[in-house]
Amino acid sequence: MAAFPGKNASTILTSVLAAETGRHSGWLEDPRARRRFLGVLEYALRAGAPGASYVIAQVIRQALREGLPYVYAKTSPEARQVYQWARAVSRELSRLKGLIRLEPYSGKGRPILIGKAPMRYNLVDLVLAHFARRFPGHRIILDTGRGIYEWNYGVRLVKEEFWEEIGKESRGRNAEQCAGDYYATLWEAYYESQIIKGRLDISRAMRVLPKRYWNWIREGRKLRSFSP
């Protein structure tokens, strides 16, 4: 410890790593830069592509040797690939946050909000954490088709008893298919009211919201009626 007075083990490790790896690895000592870089890598990993860990390891080596801007500039094919994965995951997460519809239930204890969405990538924890922040005091349940999860200071699988509690017929039902939800009808009426006929541009609508998402949302039927 005498060689690094006043530093903790983490900073010593970072300093040694920086000294050992290359002249452009100073970013290792900048917590914000580290966090941002790790965020990109985490998203890329979530894409679940075969061989991802090998490519990511290559990118980490490049970042240590050449510096972060080299990676951010996607100068190498590996960095480009990692960014493509990360961007795809980030786009999907943004759509999940916006397009998952929640169905309110009142069970025992806290009010419940149930959402259903098939997921391309492993984003259950991020989506649940988003809704948990948004609706404090609520129990957030997410049905991905492969499993049913809830947020309770982390992701947990939901047990069978939960369905007894709120009524078994709810299981597997898409929130948008709930005929009894008056607010879904109101929402559809509202959506209809916002259409300006003089501005119709369905090809642009299809670009910003690809057709595969139309099944998720009740107003998808309306969009479909305009599509060629």
Add this chain to the structure above:
Amino acid sequence: MDTLAKLAILGEAAKYDVCASSATSGSGAGGAGRGRIGNLSPAGCCHSFLPDGRCISLFKVLLTNECVNDCFYCPNRSSRDVPRTSFQPEELAGLFLEFYKRNYVEGLFLSSGVAKNTAATMEDLLKTTEILRERYRFGGYIHLKILPGSGEDYIQRAAELADRLSINLEAPSAGRLKNLSRRKDFEKDLLERMRWVSKVQAGRREGKVRLSAGQTTQFIVGAAGENDAEILGAVSRLYREVSLKRAYFSAFQPIAGTPLENGPVVPILREHRLYQSEFLMRTYGFAYEEIPFGRDGNLPMEIDPKAAAALRRPEAFPVEVNKASLGQLLRVPGIGPLSARRILSLRRTYRIRDLEELKNLGVVTGRAAPFLLLDGRSKKPETAPKQLGLFDLSVLDGEVPADGGLPW
């Protein structure tokens, strides 16, 4: 009238109001968190899209479409024969919260016609917002419209409750506004209120003011006979004088039963060009004088304003990617603020040598290549750029070199 019928009427009545983004990261006084329902989204979030591709992020609705004003363009003008209705503040707040819980919307954009008088309607608008903030403890995004002629105390209270306030100017000057409304006083009813909002916003850090997304305004494009230079000139002044966050533009669409029903339909492209130019001033640091208006004071339709501005200043190009300043890079077509910053960052440790590297940084190389040098050399993109139409110099009213070609 039941809620469904009211919603259809009051949603439709608000559909021409524009509120593109709810992105804000600040929370301000009484903000998100602390056990409140709802949060502010730092990057904006689209919850649906209309068949024209516009994002729906906010529940955009009028409290009432009853109105004592006579604005010539407005579907809610007093003399127009349309079904009139109103939401009660409790009813609207409850409806919004149910929409929010189902994740249909990111926040609320609340506007209104002037039912009996401005004060009474402002009170109802504020009451709706108070119910959301105080009874339902809603901590998410609210954009509140300030009615023309509202009192200073209403503006103060609105700033304590809302994340964004807006007052629609509709026209760029008092003279132009007279073509749209007999009752509204441009200076007193609108500009003075915008100054009050700015004053309240300036004291944000000290008091209870929330207003994390500032104030905005909206112009109806083409209804008052104004040109683009007048609109963007007004926007430029508002940035300086009232700290305007951004301006919205709505291409005029004639509405049956209004005095302007036979007015010309304004092409959506004109609205688009105004947005592009406003972005240049707000995000790219362009001065108003750099915006490339034609002799009639309008923006060229055939070419985007940034490319037109670059073609008008041949002496400023090409710029050397490895030496150019941020301002120079931002004036190159195909380079945006993010890619310009990436270039600056990469240049510290690495010399950029080819277009592929620029492409990876997010530069649209097809557009940018003719305006750039890489290590002192001009490089052509491998594929022919789609934007060749950009060099259709006839659109620039002859204000380009007589040789008709690029200057390098």
